[in-house]
Amino acid sequence: MPDEKTVQMLLEGIRDTLYMTLTSTALAYLLGLPLGILLTLSRKDGLKPNRVIYGILGTVCNTVRSVPFLILLIVLIPFTRALVGRSYGSTATIVPLVICAAPYVARVVEASLNEVDPGVIEAARAMGASNLQIVFRVLLVEGKTSLLAGATITTGILLGYSAMSGTVGGGGLGDIAVRYGYYRWQTDIMVITVVLLIVIFQLIQSFGNGIVKLTDHRKR
Numbered sequence: 001m002p003d004e005k006t007v008q009m010l011l012e013g014i015r016d017t018l019y020m021t022l023t024s025t026a027l028a029y030l031l032g033l034p035l036g037i038l039l040t041l042s043r044k045d046g047l048k049p050n051r052v053i054y055g056i057l058g059t060v061c062n063t064v065r066s067v068p069f070l071i072l073l074i075v076l077i078p079f080t081r082a083l084v085g086r087s088y089g090s091t092a093t094i095v096p097l098v099i100c101a102a103p104y105v106a107r108v109v110e111a112s113l114n115e116v117d118p119g120v121i122e123a124a125r126a127m128g129a130s131n132l133q134i135v136f137r138v139l140l141v142e143g144k145t146s147l148l149a150g151a152t153i154t155t156g157i158l159l160g161y162s163a164m165s166g167t168v169g170g171g172g173l174g175d176i177a178v179r180y181g182y183y184r185w186q187t188d189i190m191v192i193t194v195v196l197l198i199v200i201f202q203l204i205q206s207f208g209n210g211i212v213k214l215t216d217h218r219k220r
Contacts, residue, residue, distance in 0.1 A: 013176045
């Protein structure tokens with residue numbers, strides 16, 4: 001059984017992991033949701049087609065998404081240090097997590113909004129709704145189930161990335177696993193951190209799936 005000091009360390013690791021994961025998810029959606037809406041509006045069959053804007057935004061999203069997170073984490077160290085004053089720890093890790101996740105969120109949002117029935121959009125247009133009204137009263141409302149499902153997946157991915165950041169002192173359970181499980185060969189702590197990460201992931205997935213079911217009226 002882990003001693004009191006180890007238990008305290010693991011509890012702090014859980015706290016830091018949840019802090020990194022949930023905060024970065026919220027900030028990623030703060031940036032990615034508007035970006036995804038712009039992609040949806042400017043695509044060829046969108047409400048406001050614009051090949052230039054769609055091409056630029058799409059290229060930026062694809063470029064950032066193509067860089068492995070661990071490499072992005074290292075490349076962004078100077079930017080992270082300039083922004084938060086340090087390049088290690090849970091708060092510093094949120095910076096690369098958000099930059100990595102925002103383009104992914106944008107594509108998830110774009111895919112979700114594109115699932116909305118075009119007939120509903122045309123009906124809103126026929127009633128004189130503006131593009132802004134269609135976005136907020138039709139697209140986001142009709143696509144909320146898919147958007148929530150995407151948010152659940154995104155949160156799970158960021159949980160894994162937060163653990164990966166432990167290789168460069170990112171904090172949380174990943175950092176504990178690397179410091180004790182890898183460098184000190186304490187297999188018991190490594191196993192415990194892996195189990196805790198699995199449990200947290202399952203809780204996030206179950207909670208997200210529950211919310212999705214509550215908002216999905218198609219099967220009722």
